[in-house]
Amino acid sequence: MNAKIGILGGGSWGTALAMLLAQKEYEVHIWVRNESQAEEISVKRTNAKYLPGISIPKNINVSTIIKDVVKDSEIILLAVPTNSIREILESIGDAVVSGQIIVNVAKGIEMRSMKMISEIVTEYYPDNGFAVLSGPSHAEEVSREIPTTVVSASRSKEVAELVQDVFSSPAFRVYTNPDVLGVELGGALKNIIALGAGISDGLGYGDNTKAALMTRGIYEMSKLGVALGAEADTFSGLSGIGDLIVTCTSMHSRNRRAGILIGKGYTMAQAVEEIGMVVEGIKTTEAAYNLSKSLGIEMPITKEIYNVLYNGADVRNSVQKLMSREKKHEMEIVASLKSW
Incomplete structure (x- = not known):
């Protein structure tokens, strides 16, 4: 088993990436807010609202306790809407420790501050590695292993390449870019x-x-x-x-x-x-x-x-x-x- 990866958000994109990582034998944990959604994923192995018709692998874990998902994760994946990012980071608090890498896959600008997510994350965790994973990538297609290419952007070459290695698969090609x-x-x-x-x-x-x-x-x-x-x-x-x-x-x-x-x-x-x-x-x-x-x-x-x-x-x-x-x-x- 490879390292633990914590995914915050059980929408279509968070679920699709969890499936990709689970196939690579990472220890994948998803945090969701809703108890009924957690039960659906755990018992039925489906996420019908966000990815209808998809069967979720049994080696994907789900929890409604966010700090449990964050703890000991090599990578913390932010897969929640942009204007929920700050609330999520505040709820995590000091559960994030040195060495954990934060990867964002949301696409937006925070309304109240006009800041990008990289700037918000830096406010809370200035010493942690950060990358953004973005590109032409519908979750519906990634979950079905349809060939897709994206880019891992980080100010750190090492972080960009680590994220590239973690997410790359035969159906998911990842490039790197320093322009976060x-x-x-x-x-x-x-x-x-x-x-x-x-x-x-x-x-x-x-x-x-x-x-x-x-x-x-x-x-x-x-x-x-x-x-x-x-x-x-x-x-x-x-x-x-x-x-x-x-x-x-x-x-x-x-x-x-x-x-x-x-x-x-x-x-x-x-x-x-x-x-x-x-x-x-x-x-x-x-x-x-x-x-x-x-x-x-x-x-x-x-x-x-x-x-x-x-x-x-x-x-x-x-x-x-x-x-x-x-x-x-x-x-x-x-x-x-x-x-x-």
């Missing part, structure tokens, strides 16, 4: 564009519209990322354009599905209720919009999605505003340096 901020932002911001892609689908628009949203969306993502200190090249990688493609095109994506409902006339609240799980892109839209305003960065797609979600703007009017904006050069930086 860029990888985190790519995973968070693409959910905004996925909402837009879903809205486009809900309105009955076609491939042309979605291609435009995705292409201009990755530009917005990289523009905000670079302003915050990320590397532009990261947004051309797995956690940027890769994650954007999969989230904007798949029905596994909660963000796209929520967008489809909004495009069909649902309110934001109605769409979230219908999805039945956290839609990270909704809060990320507000966070990114506020960041863009504070930094003086133009992000027109984000702005219009924000107006639809939070100001009740008509979706067709928002599309018209985007289409009728002032004419621009496609590559604004290039245009500022060169002339015809």
Whole structure:
């Protein structure tokens, strides 16, 4: 038996990664809040709400006592929604000890502080190794061992490579990257564009519209990322354009599905209720919009999605505003340096 790994969160992604690690014979423990969910996983070996039709291996343990899962774990995997991260870290308290590595797989920006998860974790555990695991990776497919590639990002080469080794499998290829901020932002911001892609689908628009949203969306993502200190090249990688493609095109994506409902006339609240799980892109839209305003960065797609979600703007009017904006050069930086 390999080392113990503690997974905090029994949603679709936490469960899928638990299955991957259990297959590699790690000692896997999952923490869940709900007693009934813990009983379902323990007895029925299913997690029907989050991964219907999947059988959970018997060598995956489950508990509702979070400190028991954290204790003696070589890696502590954070697989809870972004805006629950701080609460989870506070509940762990001093159960985390030196040498334990914290890995985050959530994708978002904390609303109240506008901080990335790496920054929040550093507040609580500045001396522990940290990595983020991100990329185009639907839990539904990972649980079925469909070939997937992701990136392990850490400021420590040793930590990035350790996480790479732990999670790599014949169906799950892991690359490394030192740009933690860029990888985190790519995973968070693409959910905004996925909402837009879903809205486009809900309105009955076609491939042309979605291609435009995705292409201009990755530009917005990289523009905000670079302003915050990320590397532009990261947004051309797995956690940027890769994650954007999969989230904007798949029905596994909660963000796209929520967008489809909004495009069909649902309110934001109605769409979230219908999805039945956290839609990270909704809060990320507000966070990114506020960041863009504070930094003086133009992000027109984000702005219009924000107006639809939070100001009740008509979706067709928002599309018209985007289409009728002032004419621009496609590559604004290039245009500022060169002339015809």
